[in-house]
Amino acid sequence: MGKLNEAAERQIREICQRHKDDNTPLMMILSDIQNEYGYIPLEVQEVVSQETGISVAEIYGVVTFYSFFSLTPKGKYVIGCCLGTACYVKGGQQVIDKFSELLHIEPGQTSEDGLFTLDALRCIGACGIAPAVTINGTVYPKVTASQVNEIVAKYLLAEEKLKKEGVPA
Numbered sequence: 001m002g003k004l005n006e007a008a009e010r011q012i013r014e015i016c017q018r019h020k021d022d023n024t025p026l027m028m029i030l031s032d033i034q035n036e037y038g039y040i041p042l043e044v045q046e047v048v049s050q051e052t053g054i055s056v057a058e059i060y061g062v063v064t065f066y067s068f069f070s071l072t073p074k075g076k077y078v079i080g081c082c083l084g085t086a087c088y089v090k091g092g093q094q095v096i097d098k099f100s101e102l103l104h105i106e107p108g109q110t111s112e113d114g115l116f117t118l119d120a121l122r123c124i125g126a127c128g129i130a131p132a133v134t135i136n137g138t139v140y141p142k143v144t145a146s147q148v149n150e151i152v153a154k155y156l157l158a159e160e161k162l163k164k165e166g167v168p169a
């Protein structure tokens, strides 16, 4: 989003107004902003604070507590590795470690080329197919560390193909 321009600021204020009578206005406001822009940087939190009267500290606390919200732009492909109990005992940690090693990013970070974000998730309700990994909504069941290479390669290949076809990323 960079520096907040007038149009973006107006839209943030409109989102705040839209939810002012909701039971949990802050969650609704932040969800809408996250969906609209993909992240919620500090300058946006300041506008939300002005509109709602909620302190920036409190808003920051909410944004950083829930993994759904993000302070920085997410990558084109968001890899969520479940580290809930069932996934953890079946090797979820080794899986996320492998993604981390391969992409040179820690959980919560985005690769320099902006392609991949790696997130550690709590139980996503797919314990029967643990360890589970989601990538932009696609769920990969019973993932092993040795499959990680192949999964990443699939997305890199798709990117290559798009580049060759001249489709902007």
Ligand code: FES
Binding pocket: 082, 083, 084, 085, 086, 087, 088, 122, 123, 124, 125, 126, 127, 128, 130, 131, 132
């Ligand atoms: S613990 Fe991973 S899906 Fe439930």
